[in-house]
Amino acid sequence: MTTARPKPRAGAPKSGHNHRACIATALAAAEKLCAARGEQLTALRRRVLELVWAGHKPVGAYQILDILRGDGRSAAPPTVYRALDFLLAQGLVHRVESLNAFIGCPHPGETHATQFLICSRCGTAVELDDAGIDKAIDGTAARMGFVIAARTVEISGTCAECRGR
Amino acid sequence: MTTARPKPRAGAPKSGHNHRACIATALAAAEKLCAARGEQLTALRRRVLELVWAGHKPVGAYQILDILRGDGRSAAPPTVYRALDFLLAQGLVHRVESLNAFIGCPHPGETHATQFLICSRCGTAVELDDAGIDKAIDGTAARMGFVIAARTVEISGTCAECRGR
DNA sequence: GGAACGGCGTTATAGTATAACATACATGAC
DNA sequence: GTCATGTATGTTATACTATAACGCCGTTCC
Numbered sequence: 001m002t003t004a005r006p007k008p009r010a011g012a013p014k015s016g017h018n019h020r021a022c023i024a025t026a027l028a029a030a031e032k033l034c035a036a037r038g039e040q041l042t043a044l045r046r047r048v049l050e051l052v053w054a055g056h057k058p059v060g061a062y063q064i065l066d067i068l069r070g071d072g073r074s075a076a077p078p079t080v081y082r083a084l085d086f087l088l089a090q091g092l093v094h095r096v097e098s099l100n101a102f103i104g105c106p107h108p109g110e111t112h113a114t115q116f117l118i119c120s121r122c123g124t125a126v127e128l129d130d131a132g133i134d135k136a137i138d139g140t141a142a143r144m145g146f147v148i149a150a151r152t153v154e155i156s157g158t159c160a161e162c163r164g165r
Numbered sequence: 166m167t168t169a170r171p172k173p174r175a176g177a178p179k180s181g182h183n184h185r186a187c188i189a190t191a192l193a194a195a196e197k198l199c200a201a202r203g204e205q206l207t208a209l210r211r212r213v214l215e216l217v218w219a220g221h222k223p224v225g226a227y228q229i230l231d232i233l234r235g236d237g238r239s240a241a242p243p244t245v246y247r248a249l250d251f252l253l254a255q256g257l258v259h260r261v262e263s264l265n266a267f268i269g270c271p272h273p274g275e276t277h278a279t280q281f282l283i284c285s286r287c288g289t290a291v292e293l294d295d296a297g298i299d300k301a302i303d304g305t306a307a308r309m310g311f312v313i314a315a316r317t318v319e320i321s322g323t324c325a326e327c328r329g330r
Numbered sequence: 331g332g333a334a335c336g337g338c339g340t341t342a343t344a345g346t347a348t349a350a351c352a353t354a355c356a357t358g359a360c
Numbered sequence: 361g362t363c364a365t366g367t368a369t370g371t372t373a374t375a376c377t378a379t380a381a382c383g384c385c386g387t388t389c390c
Contacts, residue, residue, distance in 0.1 A: 028263050042337070051356065062376070081378065084335095097262040100346095100377060115302070117311045128305060137280070137320060138256040140293060145325030146282045152263050152319040155302060160310030207368070227345070236378065246347065251368095265346060265377095332390090339384075346377065353370070360363080 013056045013124070015161060023053045025106050030092050033109045039090060047071070048083035049104065052093050057123040058101030096125060098154045103127070114151070119159035126159070178221045179288070180326060189217045191269050195257050198274045204255060212236070213248035214269065217258050222288040223266030261290060263319045270291070279316070284324035291324070 013022070030049055034041040041049075051064045051079045067073040086103055087093040091108045095101075096116060103116075103125050115128040133153060141148050178187070184324040195214055199206040206214075216229045226245045232241040249267055252258040256273045260266075261281060262286050268281075298318060306313050 007368085034245065040337080044338075061378080074339065077378065078340085079338070079379090083339075097319070106207040115305075116310060117306060119311075121192045121315065126309070126311075128309075130301070130305045133298065136295070136298040137318070140280075140298065141282060141320060141322070144282060144291070144293075145328065146284075146291075146320070147323045147328055148320055149180040149285065149322040150320070152317060152321075153302070154262070154317040155306060155311070155313055155315070156317075157306070158312045163310065163312055171353065205368080209369075225345085226347080239370065243349090243371085244369070247369075333388100334374100335386105335388085337385090337387105341380085342380085342382105343375100344379070346375100348375070349373085351373105354368085356363105356367085357365085357388085359365095360361105 013126070019055065022056075023050060026053045026092075026106070029108055030090075033090065033092070037090070039086075044073075044079070045083045045086055048080065049087055049092055052084075052087070052102050053104040056103070056125065058096040058103040058118075058125050059098045060099075060101045064102075094127070096154060097152050098156065114154040116155065117159065118154060118156045119162055120156050121158055121162040137163060168222060178291070184220065187221075191218045191257075191271070194273055195255075196219065198255065198257070199228070202255070204251075209238075209244070210251055211250045213245065214252055214257055216268040217249075217252070217267050221268070223261040223264045223268040223283075223290050225266045229267075261319060262317050263321065264290075274279075280318035281320065282324065283319060283321045284327055285321050286323055286327040289324060 013019075016108070027046065027050060030041055033039075042052055047068070048064055051067055052059050061077070061084060064084075065075055065077060065080045068079065084093065086104075088095060091105060093102050093104055094114060094116075096103055096118070099118070105114075107129070112129040113131050113134040115130055115133055116125045117128060118125045134151070137151060137153075138148065179186075192211065192215060195206055195211070198204075203282060212233070213229055216232055217224050226242070227248075230240055230242060230245045233244065249258065253260060253267075256270060258267050258269050259279060259281075261268055261283070264283070270279075271292055272294070277294040278296055278299040280295055280298055281290045282293060283290045299316070302316060302318075303313065
């Protein structure tokens with residue numbers, strides 16, 4: 001039998017978690033996915049993905065650019081945007097529209113719903129995979145005769161950890 | 166008794182509708198709302214609102230700026246952004262994050278859910294007021310201990326009318 | 331070899347948004 | 361009356377975000 005629809009996940013990063021492991025996992029998954037697809041995860045693209053994964057906060061393209069330049073590498077805006085376009089096309093990163101920023105996808109290569117809970121206090125964005133939200137959207141769109149191509153669901157507020165403080 | 170929670174509405178504009186009426190209604194509602202709140206709907210703010218309501222498509226700030234200049238008025242980016250900030254604060258317009266653009270709110274002053282169906286073919290954006298979608302989001306956020314401050318739900322795709330063509 | 335392609339460098343420019351300071355006008359205090 | 365205050369707008373400059381266009385280089389394939 002084939003794998004069933006993936007279960008909802010909500011990877012709220014613990015504040016004390018070993019983030020190096022997050023990065024390593026993400027890079028390994030990206031290598032594997034690109035290899036399987038015959039796509040080239042070049043050194044530049046890999047580095048940009050690593051920078052997007054620097055934390056669980058969405059990162060702006062120009063923040064990435066500054067770091068690339070700090071690497072000693074020659075870089076201009078298209079350097080970053082082209083790499084991001086590739087990573088977006090491969091589903092390795094998501095764009096956060098309400099912040100004009102980018103964040104790593106914690107489970108690339110798998111079909112999943114995508115919603116974000118964005119804490120305006122600490123900046124952390126958690127990716128949800130809530131089929132119920134998508135279902136609700138699907139139903140309404142269907143009633144309107146609207147064919148969905150893409151969804152943007154970004155909820156801003158205060159995360160549990162910040163609220164506790 | 167007090168007025169109950171407003172019913173879901175979804176004002177899909179008919180292609181042949183009398184849009185002048187939409188504009189007139191929106192401006193009248195804005196006048197009324199601002200008067201009730203003691204806020205000043207100045208000539209500039211009124212004009213910007215009118216321009217946002219030029220159609221049912223989200224409008225960019227610089228599109229508005231160009232038209233204001235065409236009016237013979239002196240205008241610079243802050244002219245437009247300040248007016249838009251006011252209109253946003255009063256709930257008279259919404260910002261469409263995925264387009265960096267603005268659209269008039271069809272029922273200002275009433276509590277309502279806000280989602281957009283954005284047709285990538287004709288550019289029309291329809292505002293939904295679907296409590297079910299918000300409910301689904303609320304539930305998931307609550308389970309995560311997340312306190313919601315604002316929601317962005319923007320669905321892009323093809324509207325019924327464009328699909329028919 | 332050389333044509334075709336993908337990835338990246340480089341320069342320039344387009345598009346979106348805000349900071350900071352100046353001006354104008356209305357209102358109310360004295 | 362005029363002075364202080366507050367709000368709205370004018371004005372200039374700049375920051376931030378994104379893409380167009382062209383060229384170079386290396387690989388692959390014939």
